[in-house]
Amino acid sequence: MTPPIGVPEPGFRHVLAVREFRVLWLVSIQSLLGDQIARVALAVLVFDRTRSGFATATVYALTFLPAVAGNILLGPLTDRLPRRSVLVVGDLIRAGLLAAMAIPALPLWALAALLVVAVTVGAPWGAAEAALIADILPSPDYPVGLGLRSATNQSAQLIGFAAGGLGVAVLGAHTALAVNAATFAVSALVIRTYLHPRPTPIRTAPAGRTDVVQTGATAPRTVAVSPPAGWLGGARAVLGDHQLRLLLCFSWILGLIVVPEGLAAPYAAELNAGPTAVGVLLAAGPTGVLLGTLAYTRLLTTPTRARLLGPFATATGIPLILCATRPGLVLVCGLFAAAGAFTGYQIQVVTEFVDLIPAQLRGQGIALASAGLLAAQGLGLLTAGLLTEHLTPSLTIATAGATATGLGATLTLRRIRQHHLDPVATSS
Known part of the structure; x- marks a missing residue:
């Protein structure tokens, strides 16, 4: 939808003035930084144990591929449950899973299994967040908010990969995974505190409207x-x-x-x-x-x-x-x-x-x-x-x-x- 003639297009400062959008934007950045550091940590951890490039690449692929099944099978939850609840519960589940993955004595098969579950749970979280942003921002502001999130996500990925190697070298792979778990816990707390509750989307539209x-x-x-x-x-x-x-x-x-x-x-x-x-x-x-x-x-x-x-x-x-x-x-x-x-x-x-x-x-x-x-x-x-x-x-x-x-x-x-x-x- 085009803004009325004479009204300037909204800018980044305009959408950041919306508190709920700002909250989601900030927690998304810190979680993404943690995810990128965790990917480096997993690669280092698996290669150190196996000395296998194939095993390392396979585990790295598991940080993406289960999301396909997660989006298809769990995606309907984003419309059948309050979206804020989907975000909070998803963050808490991933915090627990990443904390378990940080246990030093954990076998690789268990590490991979926990990773698959964490990535699968993250799929409906991403869909719920994107849908919630569309609920929060007016239609003319949505492309600007989307552009800001896309740009900052790219920046966070670049910074995360760059900082990941240094972070793993300084903290160790297991501690880096624990840090990522903490980012999810912080995200759950912030979302639960600062986002307004909304009704379940699928129940808000009368049949036939x-x-x-x-x-x-x-x-x-x-x-x-x-x-x-x-x-x-x-x-x-x-x-x-x-x-x-x-x-x-x-x-x-x-x-x-x-x-x-x-x-x-x-x-x-x-x-x-x-x-x-x-x-x-x-x-x-x-x-x-x-x-x-x-x-x-x-x-x-x-x-x-x-x-x-x-x-x-x-x-x-x-x-x-x-x-x-x-x-x-x-x-x-x-x-x-x-x-x-x-x-x-x-x-x-x-x-x-x-x-x-x-x-x-x-x-x-x-x-x-x-x-x-x-x-x-x-x-x-x-x-x-x-x-x-x-x-x-x-x-x-x-x-x-x-x-x-x-x-x-x-x-x-x-x-x-x-x-x-x-x-x-x-x-x-």
Whole structure:
């Protein structure tokens, strides 16, 4: 929704003035920093015990993959329980699990099992938080709040990885895990103290009622807000809507853009560069995402963000295509950063998705989108790894870029066609 003429677009200071949003923003940062330090701690701990790169990579993958099942199976809880309660209970459960993982004598199989449960529990927590932010912030403020969270999350990841090695070296792996447990306990206390209780979302809409919603790129739509039938009713509602399906596909393009991160080590070897280059390559993409998100959120108006969603999605893969020319380290870092910068269009994707989906289905919808994104990233990395058996890392990355560009162009044409078919479509 576009602000009235003459009213400036909201800025970061504006959304931070909303206390509940500020609280969620701060606890999210400190928890994410703890998570990144814990990932480093787990990698060090497992490698020290096993001296196996495969075991280390497997445990690292467990910090992401269980979230796919968690989002699908537990995502409906975010709409069937008060969202503040989901956040508090989720934080307390993870605090206990991480505290148990910090026990020095714990066997590796038990460590892995606790990790799977912790990541699974974290999936509905993330969906509930995102849905709650949409409840807290007015519609015009939501993209700005989303952009601020995305930018600070990227910064926290970079800082967390950088500080993780130092923290583990100084504190030890087990103490670092205990610190992460403490961040979840603090988060639960702060959320319980400073966030207002709200009713269960699915019980707040009378059966048969409808709402009219409008985004910056779609016409006003009347959407049903009746409670979904069955545990996965929300997922069926999302997948049954053509506009929501299209937005999901736009978001899942990121599954191809993460390929350079998975191939950072072999790409550095192809460039005859050392281990330092691996870290530089890994940092390039997130740095671009950080800068691109800030620019997309703060320099573009709401209608412009809507119009550029498709072009930016298409352009995301173009810098990666240029990797086929095997540029040097400095230039390839610039290409990775440029690809990351174009992913700022995801802010508009999430904004339109949240605007279109009924409030009491919002948690399930976000959980479904997150599960699909994680699956797309896993599939993209797996496919890229298989391709490197036949292609050089540079050509594999270029192939991922070309696929992303082709998919972005196809989805953009479908988006344009949808708007032309709607006689009252508007870009305002």
